[in-house]
Amino acid sequence: MRQYYPLTVSRKRFETQDSVRLALDVPEALRETFAFLPGQHLPVQARRDGNTLRRTYSVCSVPGDWPLEIGIRVQPGGAFSSYAAKALSVGDRLEVMPPVGRFHAAVDAANEKDYLAFAAGSGITPIISILRTVLEQEPHSRVALFYGNRKQATTMFIDDLYALKNRYPERLQVHFVFSREEQEFPVAAGRLDRGKVGELYERFCAGLDPDEVFVCGPDSMIDDVTAALVDLGIPAGNVHAERYGAAKRRGAGAAESPAEEKATAAITVILDGHEKSFEMPMYPANGDSNIVDAAADHGIELPYSCKGGVCATCRTHLRKGEVRMASNYALEPWEVEAGFVLACQSMPVSDAVVLDYDKT
Ligand code: FES
Numbered sequence: 001m002r003q004y005y006p007l008t009v010s011r012k013r014f015e016t017q018d019s020v021r022l023a024l025d026v027p028e029a030l031r032e033t034f035a036f037l038p039g040q041h042l043p044v045q046a047r048r049d050g051n052t053l054r055r056t057y058s059v060c061s062v063p064g065d066w067p068l069e070i071g072i073r074v075q076p077g078g079a080f081s082s083y084a085a086k087a088l089s090v091g092d093r094l095e096v097m098p099p100v101g102r103f104h105a106a107v108d109a110a111n112e113k114d115y116l117a118f119a120a121g122s123g124i125t126p127i128i129s130i131l132r133t134v135l136e137q138e139p140h141s142r143v144a145l146f147y148g149n150r151k152q153a154t155t156m157f158i159d160d161l162y163a164l165k166n167r168y169p170e171r172l173q174v175h176f177v178f179s180r181e182e183q184e185f186p187v188a189a190g191r192l193d194r195g196k197v198g199e200l201y202e203r204f205c206a207g208l209d210p211d212e213v214f215v216c217g218p219d220s221m222i223d224d225v226t227a228a229l230v231d232l233g234i235p236a237g238n239v240h241a242e243r244y245g246a247a248k249r250r251g252a253g254a255a256e257s258p259a260e261e262k263a264t265a266a267i268t269v270i271l272d273g274h275e276k277s278f279e280m281p282m283y284p285a286n287g288d289s290n291i292v293d294a295a296a297d298h299g300i301e302l303p304y305s306c307k308g309g310v311c312a313t314c315r316t317h318l319r320k321g322e323v324r325m326a327s328n329y330a331l332e333p334w335e336v337e338a339g340f341v342l343a344c345q346s347m348p349v350s351d352a353v354v355l356d357y358d359k360t
Helices: 079-086 121-137 158-167 194-204 219-231 291-297 333-337
Strands: 005-016 019-025 041-048 051-058 068-073 093-096 114-120 142-149 172-178 212-218 239-244 264-271 274-281 315-320 323-325 340-342 346-348 352-356
Touching: 019 079, 019 093, 041 068, 041 079, 051 068, 051 079, 051 121, 068 079, 068 121, 114 121, 114 219, 121 142, 121 158, 121 212, 121 239, 142 194, 158 172, 172 194, 194 219, 212 219, 219 239, 264 291, 264 315, 274 291, 291 346, 323 340, 333 340
Parallel strands: 114 142, 114 212, 142 172, 212 239, 264 352
Antiparallel strands: 005 019, 005 093, 019 068, 041 051, 041 093, 264 274, 315 340, 315 352, 323 346
């Protein structure tokens, strides 16, 4: 059942001036529920001044290590991140949903793989979990990380990365790239764009034969890194991406046919064995609405976190009817094929839609 559990903050420490690292205690009885794969994220909510704040943060610790750790970059105007940095204290509780997400490594001690990882800013949080887990649990695998930031002072997990490099000098390469700080070597200056990725690869990856690539950062960085890697002959299917701050895009979804203007659709949701129904306008009568918001307008709370098509907390199965997704950065092609949709991105295209949250 997708529900929030209260977890206590057992440690809080500033990573940089504008980022904070929280440890969340998971009671013994919930450890199975909160088991995760490296790279997955946690939907987190807090209640402040009568409002519910929800965000999704990647777990940065290693599976099996407790407490769970998350890293949070304080965003300008970001209600949750400001709260976490300024008001949240050790001993406070956050409501946390068990880990979700398709962005993860399938770690196996028998693997002898070469991994590449590219992270921009707080995109390091899932990457460091993957990197630590691979280094600890795959003794014959190697990793090269390329990590872009504005400057050293704003680089999250920099001490952890130096420590890992010292611990695994034969199997880990870490290359920092800074966009707003002069560097002795030009290759380390700039942004992780298409040209820079090609340059870094040529310079540092000659002895590697990449099996898998993990990329986390903003939309444009993911597109640039992926394009550069494909130019270098790495199949796009070997590149796993996790986007943050995803821009809204129309038309990335399952169905395309427009509906009659101003028509309404009957939406039925099945959640935890209960069935509830409401009506909402069909696409495109209210182009910026979605099934999660429309349900909330009728007093029905459906699972969600990012509302950006990224985290998959709102994933549900389309049992009947047709919807149009505005964007989809979370579902794999096979899931879309099998009828799964992101409710936070969906508008009804048919006049009756049934969504089954109990089908996994
Ligand atoms: S709430 Fe994150 S994808 Fe819908």
